[in-house]
Structure formats: structure tokens, C-alpha cells
Amino acid sequence: MEFLLELLTEELPASHIRAALEQLEAGFRKDLLEARIDIRSLKTLATPRRLIVAGDFAEGQEDREEIVTGPPLAIAKGPDGALTAAGKGFARSHSVDESLLEAIRTPKGEYLGFKRKAKGTPTVEILAAAVPRILGALSFPKMMRWGSSPFRFSRPIHGLLCVFGGAPVPTSFEGFQATDETLGHRIASPGRIKASDLASYRAALEKSLVIIDPAERKKMILAQIEAALAPLKAKAYPDAELLDDLTLNVEHPLVIFGAFPETYLNLPIEVLSTAMREGQKLFSVVRDKKQLAYFLGVADAPGDAKGLIRRGNERVLRARLEDARFFWGQDRKVPLGERAAGLKNVLFQEKLGTYDDKTQRLKRIAGYLCDKLGAAEIREDVVEAASLCKADLLTDMVKEFSGLQGRMGGLYAKEEGLPAAVHQAIYEHYQPGSLEDASPASVAGAILSIADKMDSIVGALGVGLQVSGSSDPFGLRRNAQGVCKVALDRKLRFSFPLLLDRILGIYGDRLTVGRAEIKAACLDFFGSRLRFILEKRGYRYDLVGAALGPGVDQIVDVLARVEALDALKSSPQFEPFILMVKRIANIIKGLPAAKVNPDLLAEKEERELFSTLSIVSSNAQPMIARGDFARAQGIIFKLQPELNTFFDQVLVMAEDKKIRQNRLGLLQSIAKMLLGIADYSQIVVEGEKSAKPKASR
């Protein structure tokens, strides 16, 4: 039977709509499942003023056979088999005919009882209770009150349409009795309409200029954009996020195609597109990667016959671009170097000082990274970029459009005629904004990006700012993932713990948490971020665990380790080798470290193992040092035959204590060498069971 619900509200923010639809679907699934109502279909739809649930549910619960038990048989029946007073009383109290009573076998013994058909509850009754409960449990990123009620919701509520099988469900929510009526488009067709199922609802609203399906609205937008741009052979600059938001901002999408004076094309494309997008939610128009003097907007209207909506938007955009042109002109009058002096007055973080303090640290961190990365030829440029990279925070343009920070500084530096490495590094130093975003294209940009983010992370953890569940006030997760992504993308080899030491040294006594504690926290934090990144790239969680086992020294090595493990995981040698390693790990678990004395190696097999180990070890070490784990791993497989023979022929737990210690020492040195490549003991092989650890965010 068809179910349809529409909660009519005032305009909901797009993020709230997304949150609500997820909760609605989950809520109905859970409540109906618990109530044993069969769900044949269930989906959610929305407009800015409507949260919609449509489904096809069973008419009611299935009828069931129920067993009702009474007193134990020994009490309920006499020795003659006739009902006792207790037995008769049971029948009477349930108004059941005595002939229907029977013996019911239970684990606790035999009881008097009977079976009866229980009529299933009709779905409409279940829905009447579930609807207010599910709607009342909706939570939003920010809640508000209105009128005189203490009730909190995303925005005020105006009506509840709720029908099942063509008739209103007898229920209500926050004083709104469920009906089969709603309203059309606020401006274009505001009349009352009736609907008894999804098809009539969809049709009636479409007539009232409301398209209820976001997917359909998106299609309409894309089709209209294409139609508008086809004659120009141009494209809308792709912006999926903007498109999704606009889809949820309108009930009846109308694409507005407008133009602005070509003189504004002199502005950098970054400024143009930001002014359009941030200020006015407009798409830019491009042809062959060049911006054209047009824009696309999405209105909530059936048409723009008089062109008033287009002209209005053109006028607003022109004013905005005029402002941007004013900022572009003003900002370039003061060189970045001069402007940077003002950073003394801009607070970075209360305990971590001003942006000038940060700038001074960045110069040293970036310089250190250049030294470690052997980038001497760009060291001077990188340090100059570090000294200028925050100055754009003081420009009018960045004050107006904060999303342009970094990029604006790079553009102004280019205008000043600074070297390419300098302006590019400034431009790129906030990149990547997310894991999906590109890493800096230049080495200088990559170095400055890492320096900037590491300074923030070490500083924040160093003054006790914590990252927990949903709270990450300093964007530390994003920053740490950025550092990892840049190091991995650009294959930058530097010792991560030594970088931490250097930054801790530069911060000096500004930090309030102990150095060892900060360092441990950073290593732990980066371990969890790398785990997140690698699992997201599709590597098996246990291989990722094994790759992280040796700790985070070189960030790039963690990836190289997991790649090597991943490549080898299906080779026939892999599983026996892992089992062997685990066997070793079990034997030496918890034992104090012992040294091998070659003179005490009594048996031929252990001498051979020892000499193979020496060769394998001296071959593998340089490979490990340069991060070539695939080859190192290939080499250590060579230990397998000797190890097999060793375990077959030699008794590790020898009677003689010295010999026993020596053999355990031999196994320990093998384990130690292996741990330089990966913590193999974390790898799960066939036949073993291990619960996946809770994914870290």
C-alpha cells in the first residue's frame, strides 16, 4: 500500500535537507522493521520547503500463531487427567474453551496452554505512532525555536501531509493534524492542492510549479545550461557542490544566462569565479579554459519573459566585480613585503602568537626541509615565499573573499615580478584543501605547504588543542592528511620524527605540553591519518596495519611498504611465510633480548640459517634504507627454506640453557630485521579470524 509524507516548512538550508533525508529513511526503515511491516519500497525526496517520504508498505503485520502458557501441567491437571481448579481458572481468565487446552513442552517442563491466532496490527496504526516519533527525533546542524513554543527544529513547520492507502493517517506532529493537502510554489502558484498518493502528488505539484525530485531538478538545470551554452560552444565551469546546493535551493529551477562587461575579464580568473560563486552562487562560463564574460545562475521561477531576473543579477554582479576591481587595484599599491609587517597585529592563535611569529617559524621550517630534501637551488626562494605567504591576509581582496587566501598572495607576488618559484609557492601553499584536491605542482609549493601545516599541527597539539570525534577546531585532520598527501604525491623523503624535533625546537618554550608527549601525539595522529588515507585507497586494513607497524619515519615508506605487501599478497610464498613469522613471534613473545653467539650454533641447520640471515640481512638493509620494500621483501622470502628446515630439525627449547638462549636470540634477530620491513604479525591469512579494528576517522 502506498505511503506518502510531506512535511511543509519554511526554507530549509541545503545541509539540513541532506541530514534530514538520511535520518528519515533510516527512521522509517528501523521502525517498520521493528514493527514487522514489510517494506516493498522506500525513498525520500525534497525541495527547500518540503521533506518527502514515499513508500510501498504491507497493509499490516502478518497474522501470527501465539502460544499462551499457564500453570505447570502437574498443577493444572489432576492424576486422572482432568483439569484442576487452577487449570479451569486459566481457561476462564483467557476465555478459551477447555477443549482447546493442550500440554505445551518448554525447556522448563510441561505446562498447560493453548495456541491462538494473533491478528496483525494494521500498518496505519503503526505509522500513526511512528510518524511523530521519527519527525520529532530529526536533528539538524543548528536548531531554532519560533513563536511561543519551546520546540526546536531546522526552520518553522507549516503542515503535514501524510496518507496511507489513499487516506490521511490519523496522526499529528507539533500541533499539525495530518491531512491530504499541501501548498504549491510560494510565488508562482501558492494555492492549496490535494494528493492521495505519490503520482497524484507529483502531478499536482508539478502543475503548481514545484518539482519534488532533486534528481529531476538537477537534470533540468543541466539541460538548460547546455541549451544556453550550445551556441557559444562554451561550458559552465564544473562545480558539483554548487550544483547540488542550488538543486536544493529551488522548487522550480530556471537557469539564468547573463553577461558582464568584458573589461572585468582583466581580473584574474580566480577573483572572477570566486566573486561569482561565493557572492552570488553563479557558475562561470569557459571556452578552451578561458573565462568568458558570461555567467549562469539558477532562479526559482517558471520563466523570465521580461528578462528582469537576468538584468537584476547582472546589475548585482557588476557591482560585485566593481568592488573586486577596486580591491585588485588598491591591494597592488602595497608590496607584500611591506604589508607583511602588519602581521604582527594579526593573531594566529592565542598561545601560538601572531601571524608574524608564524612567518618567522615558517622560514626556518621551510629552510630545514629544503636542506633535508636536497633542494639547495630553491632554498632562497622557498624562504622568501615563507616570509611573504601570509601577507595577503591583510589585503582587501582576502578580507572580502577569504577562500582566496594564498592564491591571492601568489597572484600579487607575480604582479610584483617576484621569481616564479616564489609566487608559485605562495599561491599553492594552502593546497591540498582536501584529499580530492591536487597537491602543489611545484616543489617549492610542496615544501611550504608541508611547513605551514606542520607548524599548525605541532603548535595546536603543543598547547593542548585536541581532535576528537566531531570536534576539530583547527582543521588538524585536514592539515595532517594534506601533509601526507603532498609527501606521497611528490615522493618527498624526509625523516618525519626529525622534522618534529626541529619544529619543537623552533617553538621552544612557547608550547605548554611536554615535548616527548607532543611528539608521541603527533606520531600517533599521523599514524591514524595515514591509515585513513591508505584504507581509502583500497588497501586491506591488516596490510595497512603491517605497513604502519615499523612506525612513521619516512611518510613515503608507509605507502611503499603497503604497496609491496599488496603486490605479494597473492604469491604462493606469502601465506606460509606469514605463518612462519607468526610462529617466530609466538615463540619469542615477551622474552628478554638475547644475542646470538655464532660459536654456540651447534647444529648444521642453525648455522645455515644464521649465514643465510647474514647475507639476506646485508642485502636487504640498503633496500630498506632507500624504501625499496618490494625487493627487500623478495629477498627475505629466501629465508623460508632454511627456516623450515630449522624448525623441522632443531629443537629451539633445548635442554642446555645457553644453547636455548642462543637459538631464541637467532629468532629474535630475524624478527627484528623483518620488522624493518613490516609488522607481518598483523597480517591475517586464510583460516585465521580477526576482527577488523574500528575504523578511525
Place this chain on the structure above:
Amino acid sequence: MSVQDLILGLHRFWAGQGCYLAQTYDVEVGAGTMTPDTFFRVLDKRNWRVGYVQPSRRPDDGRYGENPNRVQKHFQYQVIMKPSPAAIQDIYVQSLRSLGIALEDHDLRFDEDNWESPTIGAWGSGWQILLDGLEISQFTYFQQCGGIDLAPVPVEITYGLERLEMFLEQKDDIYDLDWSADVSYRDLRLREEKEFSEYNFTAASVTMLRQAFAASQKEAGRLIAKDLLLPAYDMCLKCSHNFNLLDSRGAISITERVKMISQIRALVNDIARRYTGGKDGA
């Protein structure tokens, strides 16, 4: 239609909605929200409906009369309805129609925007109202003011009069607007914008402003202790305006900014707490 007609139209409309028409407040404020007709009246339990024009001073927005959109003083039409009526969105839409706007030919949008004013400890949920992409109003369900949870909840509607008038007259330059049949916005305001921009950005004495800020701050504290809450609140408004002037003079570092705003907020919150009977917080 002139600015004057617009004001008369809004007066007539909101008077018809049961609003008392207040007169402009005589202390400099950054927004209509800050005047006592809003600040104090939203705090108590009594139902309240008011509409009024309030000049809003934002020294930092001065452009020496050279920018067609930005001015350091503009006019707001401020409406408070407490409790917020269920049909308030429709009433607002009617107000636009009553000004002669044929909404069927336009794109009217309620675009998420959550207003807040840290200086007076106030915030709310609502929208900026866009008409063909132009922001013409701010529409807010007030949740908190002076740090106090508001119940019943007032709705605040603020029309930007110049913006709306530019839309109505289809003009691109604020100074081309007609204030009345024969007085233009240029006649009335251009000289004021030039001189005040000069004052706000270069001529105002930083020393005097700092002293004035400190004096008003001290006086507010003294008056609060005497339970003279309305005069104390005036002193907070003076602090706020002096702070804005110091800011446009470029005399305030970011650190200092946070400190000064929180100093004003502490006084304002104290006033709100005492005004509502002192039971909340403290």
C-alpha cells in the same frame, strides 16, 4: 517611487500589522537591532510589535562618495514581531507586493543566513532575502539577545532601504536615488559621505576615541551598579560606535579587537541579565 514613498509604504503596511511606529533612536548604532526598541523589548515576556527607520553607521564602509553601492551610513527599516506570527513569511511577501513589486516576474529567495552580533550577545536563525540576486532584507528568528534565551521568540525583519529603492527605481548608483520628488540622495548625503569618510579613515583622533571608549565603558559599569540600565545601555552603544571608528582608523589589532568586543558584550549581558530579573546566569 522615492525613498520617502518607500518609508511611508512600509509604515502604512506594518502599522496595519499592529506595529507601533517608533521614532528613530538618537544614539549612533551599527544596526537597527541595537536600539532600545529592539534590544530591551525582545528580552521581556510582553508581546511586542514595532516598526521604525534607523540610520545605521558603519564607518568602515565609507567610500568617499565614490562607490555606487557602499556608504558609511545607510537607512534600515526595522520590524520586530513578538511572538513571531505563524504566517510571517507570507506577511513579508505581502509587504513587498504592497510596494508594487510584481513578484511573479522576479526571483524571490529565502537564502540561509544566520545573523549574529557578538557585541550585544545576540544571534538568530533565518535568511537573507534575495530579489533577483540582490539582498534586500535580513529575516531572523531571534534566539538569543544579551546572552539570554528569548521566549517568546521575536522575528526581526530588516529592510535595506537604499538597496530596495535601487531595485524599485532600477538605478545602479545610490546617489541617483530620489529621496522625494525634488530632493535626491546625492543632495542629501554626498557631502556627508565625503566628510565622514575623511573623518572615519584619517581625521578622527585616535587618542580622543580611546579616551571616549574608556570613559563610556567606565560610566556603563557605574550606571549598572546603580541599576540605571537604560542609560548604561546608551553608554554601551557609545562604546560600540567608538570601537567602530577606532577600527576604521586602523588603530585596533586583531587581539585588541577580540578583547574590546568582549568588554562591551560583558556589560551588555550584565544589563540584559538585570533587566530580566537577574535569574539567568551570573
